[in-house]
Amino acid sequence: MQRPYKDIIQRLQAVGLRPTRQRLALAKLLFEKGNRHISAEQLHAEAQSEKMPVSLATVYNSLHQFTAAGLLREVVVDAGRSYFDTNVEPHHHFYFEESGHLEDIDRDQLRLEAVPDAPEGMAVSRIDVIIRVNRSQ
Amino acid sequence: MQRPYKDIIQRLQAVGLRPTRQRLALAKLLFEKGNRHISAEQLHAEAQSEKMPVSLATVYNSLHQFTAAGLLREVVVDAGRSYFDTNVEPHHHFYFEESGHLEDIDRDQLRLEAVPDAPEGMAVSRIDVIIRVNRSQ
DNA sequence: GTGATTGCAAATCTTTTGCACTAAA
DNA sequence: TTTAGTGCAAAAGATTTGCAATCAC
Numbered sequence: 001m002q003r004p005y006k007d008i009i010q011r012l013q014a015v016g017l018r019p020t021r022q023r024l025a026l027a028k029l030l031f032e033k034g035n036r037h038i039s040a041e042q043l044h045a046e047a048q049s050e051k052m053p054v055s056l057a058t059v060y061n062s063l064h065q066f067t068a069a070g071l072l073r074e075v076v077v078d079a080g081r082s083y084f085d086t087n088v089e090p091h092h093h094f095y096f097e098e099s100g101h102l103e104d105i106d107r108d109q110l111r112l113e114a115v116p117d118a119p120e121g122m123a124v125s126r127i128d129v130i131i132r133v134n135r136s137q
Numbered sequence: 138m139q140r141p142y143k144d145i146i147q148r149l150q151a152v153g154l155r156p157t158r159q160r161l162a163l164a165k166l167l168f169e170k171g172n173r174h175i176s177a178e179q180l181h182a183e184a185q186s187e188k189m190p191v192s193l194a195t196v197y198n199s200l201h202q203f204t205a206a207g208l209l210r211e212v213v214v215d216a217g218r219s220y221f222d223t224n225v226e227p228h229h230h231f232y233f234e235e236s237g238h239l240e241d242i243d244r245d246q247l248r249l250e251a252v253p254d255a256p257e258g259m260a261v262s263r264i265d266v267i268i269r270v271n272r273s274q
Numbered sequence: 275g276t277g278a279t280t281g282c283a284a285a286t287c288t289t290t291t292g293c294a295c296t297a298a299a
Numbered sequence: 300t301t302t303a304g305t306g307c308a309a310a311a312g313a314t315t316t317g318c319a320a321t322c323a324c
Binding site: 074076077078079080081082094096097103105109110111112113114115116118119121122123124125126127128129130131132133134135 | 211213214215216217218219231233234240242246247248249250251252253255256258259260261262263264265266267268269270271272
């Protein structure tokens with residue numbers, strides 16, 4: 001943690017993004033705390049409280065740039081709110097309906113059997129499995 | 138089609154919804170054209186052009202009431218836009234990323250193997266599988 | 275220097291809400 | 300009648316955009 005931003009700087013440069021102060025701050029929050037599922041709003045709030053002020057617009061820009069670069073994956077579970085997942089390996093999710101919380105399901109804890117062919121002329125870009133759970137009935 | 142609204146009226150009454158003019162119009166558009174995946178905005182536009190004017194607020198209200206009553210299922214694939222599916226049987230979806238189009242995958246065309254247990258104290262409410270496809274690379 | 279990046283505020287888009295009016299039972 | 304339902308216009312969220320100021324290289 002005392003280590004400087006060397007790793008992060010290289011990581012950003014590797015995908016062609018200039019390591020600006022804002023991107024470094026956000027990348028630090030995102031990637032140095034294990035796997036996270038975070039919304040733009042949450043990340044923005046976290047940056048403020050960690051004394052690394054970044055504007056909300058820049059948070060959105062960075063999240064999308066990181067996603068395009070393959071450093072993040074966007075997970076959509078809820079109309080009108082995106083989560084960004086720092087785990088970009090193929091895997092699935094539990095979604096806690098009441099709290100909005102997400103939890104990873106390892107790819108080999110849940111396998112798909114007999115996946116149908118993609119429609120004519122189409123290529124599969126990703127398969128998302130979301131298991132929605134709630135507190136009993 | 139010439140048949141009056143008898144079936145739809147009964148269907149609405151069966152789930153405790155008064156068969157108002159607006160709900161009848163929307164239910165007719167939704168349920169008499171086979172399986173559909175439609176957004177509120179689309180349904181609203183369709184109602185206007187079919188000379189069955191319904192306000193957008195009422196379209197949203199009705200879609201949510203129909204969903205709560207089990208006549209529709211909400212599908213979230215895209216941040217900031219909900220689709221409503223008239224097929225309420227368990228099944229999955231192809232999602233065409235460029236066009237935003239959805240296509241059903243029959244439940245037995247794609248089975249899940251070794252679904253993990255729900256977390257402690259949680260019950261599974263639904264499992265969604267979305268296969269995202271796009272036009273080659 | 276020069277082009278990429280940022281921040282702000284305004285704009286956009288989807289969805290929800292408050293409330294007076296209307297219609298179903 | 301009586302209560303549920305509707306429409307409008309305004310409000311609320313989330314996200315995007317335009318553009319001048321700033322920063323990385």
